[in-house]
Amino acid sequence: MVTKPNSxxxxxxxxxxQFSVACNEKEKEELLRTVEFVDARMQxxxxxxxxxxxxxIAIMAALNIAHELLTTxxxxxxxxxxxxxxxxAATEEIEKSLxxxxxxx
Numbered sequence: 001m002v003t004k005p006n007s008x009x010x011x012x013x014x015x016x017x018q019f020s021v022a023c024n025e026k027e028k029e030e031l032l033r034t035v036e037f038v039d040a041r042m043q044x045x046x047x048x049x050x051x052x053x054x055x056x057i058a059i060m061a062a063l064n065i066a067h068e069l070l071t072t073x074x075x076x077x078x079x080x081x082x083x084x085x086x087x088x089a090a091t092e093e094i095e096k097s098l099x100x101x102x103x104x105x
Contacts, residue, residue, distance in 0.1 A: 008023060013035075015043065019097050042061045045057045
């Protein structure tokens with residue numbers, strides 16, 4: 001994991017798996033709320049029983065969350081291109097973390 005200047009590494013748990021995430025100290029609470037949200041969504045998908053496997057559950061949760069975000073009408077100007085770029089970057093970081101975690105087992 002690459003740690004950026006002014007950031008710290010925190011451990012989070014999503015769907016029973018622990019991940020270390022680099023985060024700016026000012027954004028720590030937001031990250032923890034985000035982790036809680038993602039974990040709840042993934043738990044819901046797993047409990048539904050139609051999707052099996054952590055990787056597939058993560059992909060379904062990501063798709064559901066991205067779809068909701070992109071179809072929600074927000075007040076003010078929204079740069080969809082920038083938002084999509086952030087989603088792609090986040091997805092790449094998640095994939096790197098999953099790959100690193102898989103290599104441990």
